[in-house]
Amino acid sequence: xxxxxxxxxxxxxxxxxxxxxxxxxxxxxxxxxxxxxxxxxxxxxxxxxxxxxxxxxxxxxxxxxxxxxxxxxxxxxxxxxxxxxxxxxxxxxxxxxxxxxxxxxxxxxxxxxxxxxxxxxxxxxxxxxxxxxxxxxxxxxxxxxxxxxxxxxxxxxxxxxxxxxxxxxxxxxxxxxxxxxxxxxxxxxxxxxxxxxxxxxxxxxxxxxxxxxxxxxxxxxxxxxxxxxxxxxxxxxxxxxxxxxxxxxxxxxxxxxxxxxxxxxxxxxxxxxxxxxxxxxxxxxxxxxxxxxxxxxxxxxxxxxxxxxxxxxxxxxxxxxxxxxxxxxxxxxxxxxxxxxxxxxxxxxxxxxxxxxxxxxxxxxxxxxxxxxxxxxxxxxxxxxxxxxxxxxxxxxxxxxxxxxxxxxxxxxxxxxxxxxxxxxxxxxxxxxxxxxxxxxxxxxxxxxxxxxxxxxxxxxxxxxxxxxxxxxxxxxxxxxxxxxxxxxxxxxxxxxxxxxxxxxxxxxxxxxxxxxxxxxxxxxxxxxxxxxxxxxxxxxxxxxxxxxxxxxxxxxxxxxxxxxxxxxxxxxxxxxxxxxxxxxxxxxxxxxxxxxxxxxxxxxxxxxxxxxxxxxxxxxxxxxxxxxxxxxxxxxxxxxxxxxxxxxxxxxxxxxxxxxxxxxxxxxxxxxxxxxxxxxxxxxxxxxxxxxxxxxxxxxxxxxxxxxxxxxxxxxxxxxxxxxxxxxxxxxxxxxxxxxxxxxxxxxxxxxxxxxxxxxxxxxxxxxxxxxxxxxxxxxxxxxxxxxxxxxxxxxxxxxxxxxxxxxxxxxxxxxxxxxxxxxxxxxxxxxxxxxxxxxxxxxxxxxxxxxxxxxxxxxxxxxxxxxxxxxxxxxxxxxxxxxxxxxxxxxx
DNA sequence: CTTGGATGGATCA
DNA sequence: TTGATCCAT
Numbered sequence: 001x002x003x004x005x006x007x008x009x010x011x012x013x014x015x016x017x018x019x020x021x022x023x024x025x026x027x028x029x030x031x032x033x034x035x036x037x038x039x040x041x042x043x044x045x046x047x048x049x050x051x052x053x054x055x056x057x058x059x060x061x062x063x064x065x066x067x068x069x070x071x072x073x074x075x076x077x078x079x080x081x082x083x084x085x086x087x088x089x090x091x092x093x094x095x096x097x098x099x100x101x102x103x104x105x106x107x108x109x110x111x112x113x114x115x116x117x118x119x120x121x122x123x124x125x126x127x128x129x130x131x132x133x134x135x136x137x138x139x140x141x142x143x144x145x146x147x148x149x150x151x152x153x154x155x156x157x158x159x160x161x162x163x164x165x166x167x168x169x170x171x172x173x174x175x176x177x178x179x180x181x182x183x184x185x186x187x188x189x190x191x192x193x194x195x196x197x198x199x200x201x202x203x204x205x206x207x208x209x210x211x212x213x214x215x216x217x218x219x220x221x222x223x224x225x226x227x228x229x230x231x232x233x234x235x236x237x238x239x240x241x242x243x244x245x246x247x248x249x250x251x252x253x254x255x256x257x258x259x260x261x262x263x264x265x266x267x268x269x270x271x272x273x274x275x276x277x278x279x280x281x282x283x284x285x286x287x288x289x290x291x292x293x294x295x296x297x298x299x300x301x302x303x304x305x306x307x308x309x310x311x312x313x314x315x316x317x318x319x320x321x322x323x324x325x326x327x328x329x330x331x332x333x334x335x336x337x338x339x340x341x342x343x344x345x346x347x348x349x350x351x352x353x354x355x356x357x358x359x360x361x362x363x364x365x366x367x368x369x370x371x372x373x374x375x376x377x378x379x380x381x382x383x384x385x386x387x388x389x390x391x392x393x394x395x396x397x398x399x400x401x402x403x404x405x406x407x408x409x410x411x412x413x414x415x416x417x418x419x420x421x422x423x424x425x426x427x428x429x430x431x432x433x434x435x436x437x438x439x440x441x442x443x444x445x446x447x448x449x450x451x452x453x454x455x456x457x458x459x460x461x462x463x464x465x466x467x468x469x470x471x472x473x474x475x476x477x478x479x480x481x482x483x484x485x486x487x488x489x490x491x492x493x494x495x496x497x498x499x500x501x502x503x504x505x506x507x508x509x510x511x512x513x514x515x516x517x518x519x520x521x522x523x524x525x526x527x528x529x530x531x532x533x534x535x536x537x538x539x540x541x542x543x544x545x546x547x548x549x550x551x552x553x554x555x556x557x558x559x560x561x562x563x564x565x566x567x568x569x570x571x572x573x574x575x576x577x578x579x580x581x582x583x584x585x586x587x588x589x590x591x592x593x594x595x596x597x598x599x600x601x602x603x604x605x606x607x608x609x610x611x612x613x614x615x616x617x618x619x620x621x622x623x624x625x626x627x628x629x630x631x632x633x634x635x636x637x638x639x640x641x642x643x644x645x646x647x648x649x650x651x652x653x654x655x656x657x658x659x660x661x662x663x664x665x666x667x668x669x670x671x672x673x674x675x676x677x678x679x680x681x682x683x684x685x686x687x688x689x690x691x692x693x694x695x696x697x698x699x700x701x702x703x704x705x706x707x708x709x710x711x712x713x714x715x716x717x718x719x720x721x722x723x724x725x726x727x728x729x730x731x732x733x734x735x736x737x738x739x740x741x742x743x744x745x746x747x748x749x750x751x752x753x754x755x756x757x758x759x760x761x762x763x764x765x766x767x768x769x770x771x772x773x774x775x776x777x778x779x780x781x782x783x784x785x786x787x788x789x790x791x792x793x794x795x796x797x798x799x800x801x802x803x804x805x806x807x808x809x810x811x812x813x814x815x816x817x818x819x820x821x822x823x824x825x826x827x828x829x830x831x832x833x834x835x836x837x838x839x840x841x842x843x844x845x846x847x848x849x850x851x852x853x854x855x856x857x858x859x860x861x862x863x864x865x866x867x868x869x870x871x872x873x874x875x876x877x878x879x880x881x882x883x884x885x886x887x888x889x890x891x892x893x894x
Numbered sequence: 895c896t897t898g899g900a901t902g903g904a905t906c907a
Numbered sequence: 908t909t910g911a912t913c914c915a916t
Contacts, residue, residue: 123915343895
């Protein structure tokens with residue numbers, strides 16, 4: 001069940017989701033820069049230990065990329081290109097590279113991301129997909145009631161494919177408010193009529209997604225110090241594609257309408273999954289280079305030429321359709337490590353083999369231990385992988401074996417045994433110590449995790465049963481597809497003008513605020529300021545020399561950067577270019593995207609000219625001005641505006657509480673049949689149901705103060721999305737967590753006991769210290785004595801009976817509510833039976849585990865009190881429009 | 895020292 | 908389920 005392979009959404013929901021891909025910029029480098037602040041702003045690369053030729057480069061920061069340093073290079077080569085480059089070595093433990101530092105950093109980031117959605121899928125150490133559909137939908141509603149407003153300054157560093165700047169994209173949407181059906185003629189030609197409602201809303205919803213993306217990235221930066229790029233689109237493939245189009249520290253929307261022109265020139269290999277053999281096969285067998293060319297084949301054709309599954313997949317992908325769901329996963333399914341033994345380092349002796357197996361097993365062991373403490377799970381399977389040299393040929397093999405214990409010795413013994421029994425002649429004939437086949441690669445990995453205790457298992461099955469029950473209910477209601485569809489109800493006219501004036505007012509206000517500074521003339525001649533310059537600009541600002549000088553330079557940087565992009569593929573570089581070779585990162589020069597963008601501009605100019613007469617009526621020139629000004633804001637807005645201690649200025653302006661907030665009018669509604677609407681409502685609950693199904697398994701209970709949330713959990717201070725279900729789930733989680741702690745602490749004590757028994761007596765060991773207390777966080781010093789005193793576990797009762805009944809949540813929906821006698825919370829009447837079932841299950845569980853009052857290990861509390869950064873952020877947020885508008889929302893809706 | 899190491903996920907027979 | 912292979916970062 002935990003191995004649920006990919007899930008997919010239904011074809012009818014292809015445009016309904018909003019998916020975010022967050023990709024950390026040169027992540028390993030950022031980790032090093034954070035660790036060594038003195039490196040900030042300097043060219044830097046991370047190399048892997050290998051002393052040969054300066055080590056292999058696995059990450060390059062942008063300052064170094066500007067000088068031509070790339071991955072795959074050796075450290076020495078990098079030095080030649082960039083004499084002052086800083087080469088950070090990956091730490092070496094056990095004679096092999098140790099990347100745990102970066103794994104930890106990745107987790108730190110993921111913890112922040114997790115707050116924004118429970119549908120978080122970690123794709124690698126530095127990438128994650130977020131399905132933010134629900135939040136977007138909420139905001140669409142709030143937009144309609146006027147309780148949420150888009151704020152242009154949240155869109156700094158935001159791009160939309162096919163548009164010169166985000167302002168134009170906003171304008172496009174704005175125009176549609178004025179005339180909702182303005183694009184329908186084109187839509188009808190390009191899309192299935194059934195998709196029209198979704199298509200009409202697509203741009204707006206993506207824009208809202210971009211706002212959220214901005215918040216996400218700002219939170220990541222504020223709380224971890226790391227910068228990232230993001231893509232916003234309707235599915236994973238597109239989000240991933242978009243994220244790569246503007247980097248670093250930028251985000252990109254991929255609008256639906258831009259897919260065809262983009263794909264016409266998009267090399268097939270740019271799509272995730274087609275960068276390798278499969279992509280080549282596709283190109284060869286279809287005789288295509290660009291994804292758009294695939295359109296000429298029917299699905300049947302593709303299935304015939306490739307295979308059924310790939311054919312269908314490709315057919316969809318070529319149309320920008322990707323149905324793969326964002327599958328929530330926070331922790332990896334396996335833990336492994338490996339090492340190459342090239343050339344003379346081939347392992348040829350039994351002793352050596354044992355040695356290295358020991359090293360690998362030792363690392364696995366360490367990481368498993370850590371994992372156990374965090375996740376209370378144990379690996380049930382191990383896999384040995386190895387590459388042997390069999391008369392000159394490299395032969396790869398892997399063998400697996402069930403696992404009961406995972407101590408180092410067992411791992412070594414078993415892996416050795418596996419290799420032995422799967423090699424025809426393991427030892428060289430006549431020798432006791434020499435291997436017959438040299439080993440060139442060795443790896444051990446463990447997986448097939450199971451919860452450590454049976455109690456935990458029963459808790460999970462309890463949740464699973466509950467989920468199953470919900471599913472049955474859903475099925476009875478005739479709901480199949482778990483995707484929320486937004487459909488609006490109240491048609492409104494005449495709002496477009498209001499929105500325009502909002503932006504106009506906004507811009508006016510800004511102009512006054514920045515009096516004079518944004519009237520600085522553009523300085524296109526000042527081309528190609530190197531990146532380092534911008535960083536020093538930032539510094540200059542911080543040291544309070546804000547005015548025209550740095551402003552103008554920054555602005556000219558933006559201008560020149562854009563100009564660069566436009567001039568890109570015209571002639572090769574002029575001699576001028578050589579004078580400032582660092583202005584454009586080399587990978588940009590030949591980048592497909594650069595060419596695409598440039599081409600788009602040309603196309604656009606043509607279109608504008610030919611369209612002039614048609615759109616003239618709609619004061620398009622005015623909108624263009626707005627766009628230009630919005631663009632200006634993008635460059636001027638990086639000025640620190642108020643005093644934000646500790647929050648970097650670039651981020652803080654996303655959260656400016658002083659910001660004027662003006663409601664956005666709601667868009668005109670496409671007509672909708674009631675029946676369909678009902679279905680959609682039903683499917684919304686289905687989404688929630690589906691989520692709880694996986695909730696226990698994946699979610700991290702400690703990490704759920706929400707940025708978009710409205711209610712504070714009394715237990716942990718977390719901000720909880722203000723819907724009943726989320727509240728209840730959150731409470732349930734405290735319960736489960738408490739249970740977990742209990743069990744873990746038991747486990748640890750037991751482990752401690754047996755260890756003590758085994759290894760005589762070491763000094764009086766303190767009651768197992770589960771969390772390595774490694775992170776030297778800023779705030780840890782303050783909370784020394786009283787706050788960290790162990791909390792008695794009997795507080796578990798608190799979860800069942802909160803101190804005072806919560807206020808009935810202001811109706812998110814109009815569903816009737818009831819007060820649960822058991823937990824004093826308000827629950828939808830419809831959900832009450834199920835809710836009571838849950839209490840029953842909890843009681844059962846308690847009895848099952850014979851919960852007693854015990855003390856809790858101190859260190860586990862660490863996470864339950866959010867670090868000050870969180871607090872600050874949350875309080876900041878609470879004072880912003882989000883909070884303000886939500887109250888407005890409630891008062892209005894009642 | 896052989897052509898990018900280490901790591902993790904997914905697919906398919 | 909397992910082992911081989913591919914893919915991506």
